[in-house]
């Protein structure tokens with residue numbers, strides 16, 4: 135036994151030394167020319183180039199190889215792109231790294247993992263009766279719109295699954311949850327607990343809690359009872375999440391509300407985004423849940439970590455009845471039996487228009503950029519009126535106020551938003567995940583204008599696309615594919631082909647436009663002289679594959695500030711298999 139331990143210790147040391155050497159090697163030169171592939175700059179004045187010169191983390195020249203060589207002079211290393219495709223690093227304008235990191239540890243009960251209730255429930259029975267060291271059992275991805283027979287669990291079922299330990303089943307859209315009695319008790323929620331301002335603890339006909347929890351504030355109340363992870367472990371999970379972004383080709387992320395519980399999340403995000411071996415810039419919009427909203431201090435977007443402003447939710451998810459649509463939800467089997475909505479269900483925006491005008495003006499005057507979650511027309515209207523009011527009283531064209539998701543924003547609202555300088559970011563994966571269900575949720579007429587990307591472009595918007603992780607997996611090119619094909623995962627037909635955008639517009643939406651929405655387009659988002667050398671190398675040219683294959687294009691390498699980022703997963707998530715590979719190597 136001792137011998138084995140000693141052997142393992144020596145082995146680990148050797149691996150560490152090897153990895154250290156490797157990572158040193160990966161740092162690469164700080165003065166180099168990239169050429170020998172296709173270079174898509176996303177810069178309209180010079181969309182293609184043969185070579186790029188990078189020095190001290192900055193793009194110094196872009197153009198023909200001769201031009202770039204001449205400017206670089208002697209001393210620059212040459213890196214051969216070997217026929218691959220270089221683009222500016224992808225930019226995710228709206229994501230939640232902390233909750234994505236934490237939920238990476240949850241049991242996966244999503245529509246990607248299961249296609250029947252029975253299979254999902256037996257999985258839960260097996261997992262929960264097995265070894266569960268964590269104080270709570272967290273499962274993520276409950277999705278009755280993807281799993282046809284997935285009726286909601288009763289409190290009795292949840293208590294049977296886990297009689298003593300708190301259990302939470304979180305829906306895919308994170309706007310709904312099912313909890314057992316132990317979880318309600320741990321969160322101090324009983325009979326007499328009033329509903330929070332934005333959300334509710336559902337009760338049955340006798341007024342008894344039934345374990346169903348709706349909307350962000352109510353879920354936050356439950357989540358606040360889950361013990362936070364030890365700091366070092368939370369940091370480890372967040373690093374893994376940053377690795378996932380980098381492997382998908384992202385070099386910058388916008389955090390739109392921290393969402394998810396760790397101690398001192400801002401410190402943690404800052405620590406990781408500024409770590410020498412990390413490849414991501416991070417810009418944060420804080421919500422009132424994260425921070426005292428009157429104490430949010432905006433910082434410059436040229437830093438690797440910065441604060442942009444404040445995030446609000448004006449309505450909830452369309453897929454659990456939370457969107458503030460102008461007209462009620464459609465009355466169908468899906469809304470009645472799957473979503474369990476009342477006949478003629480509709481909801482109001484989360485804020486009274488007069489109250490929100492004041493809130494908006496306060497942040498606007500304080501120089502904070504404001505981003506608001508809006509799905510329904512009524513939610514959009516509240517924000518448009520508030521923005522109009524603020525711009526009238528204190529005109530400021532430099533602030534970037536954003537409308538997020540925009541499921542049913544109208545043409546007129548898009549035109550009004552353009553006049554007010556509001557930016558539009560779409561969550562186009564709604565089409566991918568739920569396109570086949572839209573008609574059953576909003577009816578055929580409204581389904582025909584769902585996620586109106588092309589209408590927004592026609593209204594003059596530079597739209598961006600976001601993945602809103604953990605709601606979807608990290609794959610910016612899948613969002614682009616969905617934006618140009620409008621083809622859902624389930625079902626067999628295009629969802630509103632007239633709103634499909636061009637590939638040019640799709641790629642701009644994850645690069646230069648997304649940079650603009652983060653207020654960072656002077657520094658990142660295109661391969662242009664003077665910008666940071668944040669780059670991604672792809673194995674195929676998006677312009678040369680059929681649209682259905684765009685999401686299969688792989689990111690081979692990313693550079694951040696001109697540093698090669700090692701995105702291979704050896705550092706944390708894959709350390710065991712790396713050890714095994716090394717063991718096989720020396721024993722074979």
Ligand SMILES: [Zn+2]
Pocket residue numbers: 228229230390602
């Ligand atoms: Zn979000």
